[in-house]
Amino acid sequence: MVAKSNVTAASFLLAIALASSAGAAFAQVERGPEFRHVLPMHQTVSERITPSTLALLETVMANGKATRLDGIEVFAANDKFLPGKVAIAFAHAVESMDPGDPRRDRYLAGFRNLSALMIDDTNDTWGQYYYISAIYRFEKLGLLDKAVSPETLAQLRTKLDWRSFVDPQSLALINLPNNYYGVAFSIARLRFLLGWEGEQDSNRLLARMITHYKEYSGEYGFADETDGLGRYDRYSVLLIGEIAQRFIETGIAPPPEVRVWLRQSVDVLLPRLNLRGEGFEYGRSIGAYGETAFLEVLSAAAALDLLTPEEEAMAYAFSSRVAARYVGFWQDPATGSVNLWDHGRLTDAYRGKHRILGENLSLGHQFTYTNQIWSERGWDDRPLTDGYEAWLGTLPKSTTTWFSKGTYDRLLVTYRDGDRVIGLPVINGGPGQHMNTPYFPIPFSPGVLAGSPDQSYAQLLPRITLTDGAVLSPTSFFKNVVVQTEPLRTVVTWTQDASRLGGNDAEVDARVSFKTRYVLEDGQISRTDEIAAHQGAEIASVALDFASFSSNPVKVGTEVSYAVGEVAAFAPVGLQCEIASPGEEHRTPTGPFRSLLNCRDDAPADPLLAIGWTLRFR
Structure with missing residues (x-):
């Protein structure tokens, strides 16, 4: 009509x-x-x-x-x-x-x-x-x-x-x-x-x-x-x-x-x-x-x-x-x-x-x-x-597009939360981009959740430093991906070995493995990771950043709320977050991030860690 x-x-x-x-x-x-x-x-x-x-x-x-x-x-x-x-x-x-x-x-x-x-x-x-x-x-x-x-x-x-x-x-x-x-x-x-x-x-x-x-x-x-x-x-x-x-x-x-x-x-x-x-x-x-x-x-x-x-x-x-x-x-x-x-x-x-x-x-x-x-x-x-x-309003709430299955899985989940379109791209392999935030397996939403071109800070993704100095992250080697589409939410899970950072190409480091779970639902997204160290590896620290378009952050307990912007709150699990100031690297194709959280665990006591976060939207 x-x-x-x-x-x-x-x-x-x-x-x-x-x-x-x-x-x-x-x-x-x-x-x-x-x-x-x-x-x-x-x-x-x-x-x-x-x-x-x-x-x-x-x-x-x-x-x-x-x-x-x-x-x-x-x-x-x-x-x-x-x-x-x-x-x-x-x-x-x-x-x-x-x-x-x-x-x-x-x-x-x-x-x-x-x-x-x-x-x-x-x-x-x-x-x-x-x-x-x-x-x-x-x-x-x-x-x-x-x-x-x-x-x-x-x-x-x-x-x-x-x-x-x-x-x-x-x-x-x-x-x-x-x-x-x-x-x-x-x-x-x-x-x-x-x-x-x-x-x-x-x-x-x-x-x-x-x-x-x-x-x-x-x-x-x-x-x-x-x-x-x-x-x-x-x-x-x-x-x-x-x-x-x-x-x-x-x-x-x-x-x-x-x-x-x-x-x-x-x-x-x-x-x-x-x-x-x-x-x-x-x-x-x-x-x-x-x-x-x-x-x-x-x-x-x-x-x-x-x-x-x-x-x-x-x-x-x-x-x-x-x-x-x-x-x-x-x-x-x-x-x-x-x-x-x-x-x-x-x-x-x-x-x-x-x-x-x-x-x-x-x-x-x-x-x-x-x-x-x-x-x-x-x-x-x-x-x-x-x-x-x-x-x-008639479009499907959740859509999964498969790009490849095999040794490693590649896919895109698109989730509609009202007028907000959220993408979860699990698409990151090969040289040149695996370390950069726009390719991370994290949620993106235009003007709400973004990466920074050619920048490699730990946006919404755990970064592991081992006692031998190796820096690892779950960027590339996704296996056994399962997408469960339910009436009120979509759950995405996978396992993977860590990727060693520092080189142009993604490199498997099986000394650390991840079991990852995302839940996308109206008004919020959560991610949890079970992180396990193997082969005698010891985790020295875990770091994670959240650069956001939302501003005026206030920390109460472990949770951070925002007075302005579509992201209303960020609640970490297993990490302590501090409010910081965005730098030159914290820019996006549409504009600058307005706030930055640096989250860390500098004294993990167990080779099996559970960390995560929940984002809540207005």
Whole structure:
């Protein structure tokens, strides 16, 4: 059931302001408002997101390679994808302008100049894909000769080539993870469509891409970020959406297994939809990208007719909230830029502020191209559903998504506590991230419970120091996971050996083992651990931290209560907690933590310990 939206731009902005101030006693700037009423996505994109991108492109045209954004000299900042992102932004800009618009020729001339200026700049992999996609879009508009000079185009034909990162004989990727097969296929397919090479190589890359996806997604159909070591995050759900989008873009039907895998990703995302437009809350490269991941998967599924009519309406309603959140929460009006880095926000080093222009342009691209899909589906002329909030109330309270079973188990539990979406990701294997808080097997909830990118303090997870100095934690080696879904709660249990910290790779240390039990229920979460030392190992101390968005903590006995914020109280078991001050490392993608507890047991008297905690919410 749908009803025409009567939300105007002015009332929409007022709604943001009122929602942000509502419930001021418990307000958190790190959360953002609920959108009970929202503008359709196409209106937010055309009236807010596209103009902000055009403003950036005006700056680039005016200043060329001397462009600075929020203090960053963007073309000297070693952003290896930037030329491609500039190209796709100009292509979208020209697409948005009517043929008679006087700006059109100016933007074409501006890009023609920039394309020559950028021709020798580093432009790797994703940058090559963005660039050749832009060229294809200019070609379809019949404007390529105006956008790029013949001399520059001849050089680009050589430079925009998948062979720069794939061995053309063996099709082995050159020092890149397996998800880059999708990038290589996209470039090869677009080269074929532009008449730059035959179709054979894109077909070979398609076959290799599907083979590798099957190999590293296992029986459940989600991509392992490692070579079978079991790390599953945002990208594990998103990757098949990106692959599907490349089929859509280049006009070929995806193989049946792609459709199956994509629907499985949809089934992960639908139970996580919400009123705020919030997305993934765990893993790397989240923040605004944790939200646009939903846009890419859901729009691809809609384009391939994998959604029911009701699901499509709800997916568009959520996408409209993601767009509203982007302009009202992520964009900084003082700088005209997305803010992933300042005012207490923190993102992965991979997306450091040196990439500020590229991040603005790639996020703008994701909103633009997914909105184009929704427009092609007729949503520019269809009203938003008025039943979205009620539909959220029909979603399952608890959902379990399995990623792998075997020597070690990997899964995600999603639990809905009213309007609060809680994720319990048990997904952490392989090198590079096992020690970092966004990958810990702890509860996450957007704006409520979070980790800090690239930081490794003991957030909600016991950290054991042995008398020989070894530091251990239960981060990675989950066995015998059992999920019991009951009417009023979900209970999750597992066993595991400890992981030794200090190295890049997760390393088993069987001298300490854990039996872990989580209980998720309305209004609270509890975790208990039975910790046993073996083989003569002696535990010297146990430590655990809780960094929270809640503030004004007060300790009474062993329990700590908070005057402000969604977390109302933290009650430890077997540990003594002291109130401390958050440091620079205690930042998150959405904003800074407001309080910190350091909890310890410095004199464990028994080789078998029982520790834990309970979190209570308002």
